[in-house]
Amino acid sequence: xxxxxxxxxxxxxxxxxxxxxxxxxxxxxxxxxxxxxxxxxxxxxxxxxxxxxxxxxxxxxxxxxxxxxxxxxxxxxxxxxxxxxxxxxxxxxxxxxxxxxxxxxxxxxxxxxxxxxxxxxxxxxxxxxxxxxxxxxxxxxxxxxxxxxxxxxxxxxxxxxxxxxxxxxxxxxxxxxxxxxxxxxxxxxxxxxxxxxxxxxxxxxxxxxxxxxxxxxxxxxxxxxxxxxxxxxxxxxxxxxxxxxxxxxxxxxxxxxxxxxxxxxxxxxxxxxxxxxxxxxxxxxxxxxxxxxxxxxxxxxxxxxxxxxxxxxxxxxxxxxxxxxxxxxxxxxxxxxx
Numbered sequence: 001x002x003x004x005x006x007x008x009x010x011x012x013x014x015x016x017x018x019x020x021x022x023x024x025x026x027x028x029x030x031x032x033x034x035x036x037x038x039x040x041x042x043x044x045x046x047x048x049x050x051x052x053x054x055x056x057x058x059x060x061x062x063x064x065x066x067x068x069x070x071x072x073x074x075x076x077x078x079x080x081x082x083x084x085x086x087x088x089x090x091x092x093x094x095x096x097x098x099x100x101x102x103x104x105x106x107x108x109x110x111x112x113x114x115x116x117x118x119x120x121x122x123x124x125x126x127x128x129x130x131x132x133x134x135x136x137x138x139x140x141x142x143x144x145x146x147x148x149x150x151x152x153x154x155x156x157x158x159x160x161x162x163x164x165x166x167x168x169x170x171x172x173x174x175x176x177x178x179x180x181x182x183x184x185x186x187x188x189x190x191x192x193x194x195x196x197x198x199x200x201x202x203x204x205x206x207x208x209x210x211x212x213x214x215x216x217x218x219x220x221x222x223x224x225x226x227x228x229x230x231x232x233x234x235x236x237x238x239x240x241x242x243x244x245x246x247x248x249x250x251x252x253x254x255x256x257x258x259x260x261x262x263x264x265x266x267x268x269x270x271x272x273x274x275x276x277x278x279x280x281x282x283x284x285x286x287x288x289x290x291x292x293x294x295x296x297x298x299x300x301x302x303x304x305x306x307x308x309x310x311x312x313x314x315x316x317x318x319x320x321x322x323x324x325x326x327x328x329x330x331x332x333x334x335x336x337x338x
Contacts, residue, residue: 004073007035010042013070017062020055021331022338026063033082040075042067049334050207051083051128054327085129085207086337090229096198098132098209100231100333103224103259107246109215112267113236114142115303116293117212120234122310123326125167129207132162132169136224137214138193141174148306152176159202166311171201194223208333216246217253225257231333232262234290239269239277247278251285262332263288265325270295288332291325293318 015027026032026046035044046059053059064077087099104117114137125131135143144150152175153163162169173193203209211224224230233254237247251261266278269292282289293299296318302309310319 004040005037005071007037009071010035010037010044010067013066014044014063016070017059017066020058021335022049024338026059034080040073041078042074042076043078043080045080045082047082047084049084049086049337050330051081051085052124052327052330053081053083053334054324054331056081083128086334088229088231088337091231096228097203097205098228099205099207100337101209101211101228102262102329102333103211103213103230103233103254104236105213105233105250105254106215106236106243107217107248107250108243109140111215111236111238111243112293112299113137113215114146114212115299116234116236116265116267117210118143118146118303118308119310119322120326120329121168121208121210122166122308123323124208124210124330126310127326127330129330130204131167132171132203132206132209134197134209134211135170135172135174136194136197136211138173139214141172143170143172143212144174145306146303146308149175156202158200160200161202166308169204169206171197171203173197195227198228217249222257225259230257230259232260232329232336234262234265234329235287236265236267237278237281238267239274241277244277244281247281248285251287260336261287262329263290265290266292268295269293288328290328291321293321293325 011027014032015025017026018024019026019029031047033045033047060079063079067074067077085099091098104113106113121131121133133143135141147165149163149165153160162171235247235250237243254261264278264282264287269275272295279289299309299318302312310322313319
């Protein structure tokens with residue numbers, strides 16, 4: 001028995017479905033692959049620009065609605081998702097093995113920036129992306145502790161091999177200096193150390209490199225932006241007035257460095273520090289508000305144990321908020337790369 005409809009008819013129907021973020025149809029974007037028809041059943045893959053796409057359910061529903069509207073006789077619709085992360089042209093032109101670099105910064109210390117960077121990396125890796133985590137906070141490198149890493153990286157020829165844990169490649173100044181030693185460095189030394197963390201490490205080809213920056217708007221941010229073009233920046237704040245004031249300066253610094261602002265995260269919201277100021281400053285400065293993370297003792301406990309909250313308790317309310325924020329960050333990068 002011959003099929004009652006053709007691949008051309010299926011593609012014509014799917015051409016009426018737009019990607020909700022890119023606002024172009026799936027067919028012209030080249031997202032439809034592996035289309036097959038068996039009897040009245042159809043199967044195909046939608047290749048997204050990030051495995052962390054937060055709108056998979058919307059895309060699935062829109063595809064099924066269009067196909068059943070345009071082809072009433074259609075049977076089973078088997079839709080699978082894949083992903084092919086697009087690379088930032090600024091990076092690929094420099095022959096750097098990262099497709100995208102996400103800076104996580106804050107106008108002041110103590111706002112949970114490193115915890116956000118760690119869980120953002122974990123969430124991206126859990127979605128299926130290849131991820132690296134660079135601890136560029138040379139004055140207070142916390143990534144080794146937050147990820148439960150005690151063994152230093154090894155040398156392979158002229159390169160340092162990044163430590164790998166939880167599926168994430170990691171490098172930190174904390175691996176290279178004694179834990180109780182303070183660094184009193186001027187600009188040129190900071191510039192040199194960041195260059196080493198980027199170029200003297202045998203990184204794999206990664207979809208995303210998450211970079212934990214030191215707080216403030218000083219030499220480290222400028223050095224990183226000069227040596228490693230940043231795809232975009234995530235800025236972390238607490239609801240406190242002083243934190244929000246410093247967040248304004250942090251956003252202004254990224255803009256002067258011509259780094260796109262992916263959005264603001266309000267951390268530690270709740271009865272102790274209040275709520276809403278992070279969203280208000282995002283609106284004021286016309287940048288996306290990525291989400292609110294409530295103050296939760298489980299986050300601190302997970303950090304002390306060396307196992308990020310998303311791995312310790314993936315079903316918690318804060319974990320769900322982290323995953324939602326990650327989806328928004330990945331989607332914002334996809335829009336930039338489009």
